[in-house]
Ligand SMILES: Nc1nc2c(c(=O)[nH]1)N[C@H]1C(S)=C(S)[C@@H](COP(=O)(O)OP(=O)(O)OC[C@H]3O[C@@H](n4cnc5c(N)ncnc54)[C@H](O)[C@@H]3O)O[C@H]1N2
């Protein structure tokens with residue numbers, strides 16, 4: 001049905017619950033001239049005196065034909081269909097609803113299903129990128145329909161997509177809280193060990209962990225000697241029961257770069273040595289049993305955003321890192337080189 005066919009002239013007293021088809025302007029000479037009610041407003045009992053006071057005894061209302069929804073109602077249904085754990089909704093404003101995080105955590109956005117929704121005509125879900133670190137109140141998604149009234153069947157379709165695979169896969173938008181990990185840092189490099197230069201890795205890595213709600217249980221120095229690095233890895237693993245082990249420095253190709261070899265020698269399963277992201281290409285990601293272990297290259301000290309900053313929030317949210325997570329860092333992963 002065309003929108004015009006849904007226009008109806010009604011007495012204001014009979015207009016409660018109907019949708020205003022046009023803006024209504026109020027003019028109080030010398031004081032105010034502007035919009036009193038906006039097109040699309042749903043008229044309520046309290047609006048009647050104001051309408052009468054501006055001389056409106058009749059208005060054009062849009063009658064919502066069976067099978068159609070007002071934009072606010074449509075947005076609400078879409079927002080509720082997308083809403084997952086730790087997500088709250090704003091009230092509709094000009095037909096749009098925003099989904100916001102209620103916690104500090106890792107935003108999880110299901111790109112595949114969001115793309116399916118956006119492939120439907122005249123409904124939109126606009127999101128931030130998945131795996132973004134968010135704070136309470138931060139917007140995750142804005143959703144609305146394009147026309148003022150929309151066929152309900154379209155919104156049913158959105159709800160169907162959102163429910164697809166429900167049970168196995170979580171909602172279109174949810175936020176994972178961070179776990180409080182106890183991390184051990186091993187800082188390699190004879191120049192630091194022997195006190196020739198002052199360590200710059202420790203404060204930076206501590207700060208990044210603190211930002212995500214985790215803590216450093218200890219930072220231990222090791223010279224460029226594989227045996228010592230392996231011993232320190234084992235000490236954090238077996239004596240301190242660290243949840244995460246970070247080995248800094250010695251990640252490239254010089255003869256004194258012992259870190260990747262020592263991590264392997266300690267028995268780690270290597271997910272990847274090397275990531276297709278610049279900076280952060282020399283990073284190593286591995287696991288000792290369930291415990292993640294990373295080799296952090298020099299750039300983590302001086303580049304504010306490296307592959308470490310992409311992977312650490314996911315590790316802190318308790319997600320295992322697999323080979324595909326590393327592979328996909330390449331596309332869009334050139335920041336600085
Ligand atoms: N021939 C190649 N050289 C380099 C490559 C490469 O592929 N081939 N990659 C470059 C990239 S990318 C990076 S990142 C760095 C990786 O460096 P390393 O992790 O091996 O770091 P180091 O060689 O141990 O140290 C580099 C630099 O930083 C100083 N350093 C190390 N640890 C500390 C610390 N805890 N506090 C302060 N300063 C530290 C160290 O003294 C060196 O000056 O390699 C590139 N080179």
Ligand code: MOO
Nearest residue numbers: 280281282297299
């Ligand atoms: O690994 Mo380097 O970490 O790309 O700057």
